[in-house]
Amino acid sequence: MAEEKPEVHPDFNKKSSTGMEPKIAVLVSHVGFLVGAGWLSGLIIYLLEKENRFVKFHAMQSLVIGVGEVILYIVASILTLVVIGAFCYPVIWIAALVIRIIIIMKANNGEYYKFPWLGELADKWTKM
Numbered sequence: 001m002a003e004e005k006p007e008v009h010p011d012f013n014k015k016s017s018t019g020m021e022p023k024i025a026v027l028v029s030h031v032g033f034l035v036g037a038g039w040l041s042g043l044i045i046y047l048l049e050k051e052n053r054f055v056k057f058h059a060m061q062s063l064v065i066g067v068g069e070v071i072l073y074i075v076a077s078i079l080t081l082v083v084i085g086a087f088c089y090p091v092i093w094i095a096a097l098v099i100r101i102i103i104i105m106k107a108n109n110g111e112y113y114k115f116p117w118l119g120e121l122a123d124k125w126t127k128m
Contacts, residue, residue: 008110011054018048022055026107029059030100032066038096039066046126053126058107061115061122062100068118069096 018025025045032041042062049056069092076088099115106113114123
């Protein structure tokens with residue numbers, strides 16, 4: 001049986017106030033993760049976006065996930081004092097990478113994908 005394609009968000013093809021295509025703006029909001037600033041790239045796109053809910057939501061989701069990563073890194077740093085935290089860093093990084101790849105792939109297809117828990121917060125905070 002063929003898998004049904006998810007419904008494309010109405011703002012997926014709508015103009016973005018960032019000057020980028022919506023799927024590129026979503027990608028940019030997540031790509032800061034690769035240089036250790038996933039929360040910052042999400043914040044910048046969130047503040048720039050005024051018209052497109054799809055882009056604004058994904059930027060906020062990137063911001064929320066980035067803040068969650070920072071909190072996990074702080075916890076891992078504290079655990080490093082008792083030796084076990086050093087193993088947490090690569091696990092956190094790989095998990096964050098996988099999460100962001102999934103979100104970017106779904107967003108690239110126009111899907112309004114909410115990552116569990118954090119996506120719900122982003123959705124609530126970006127209601128227009």
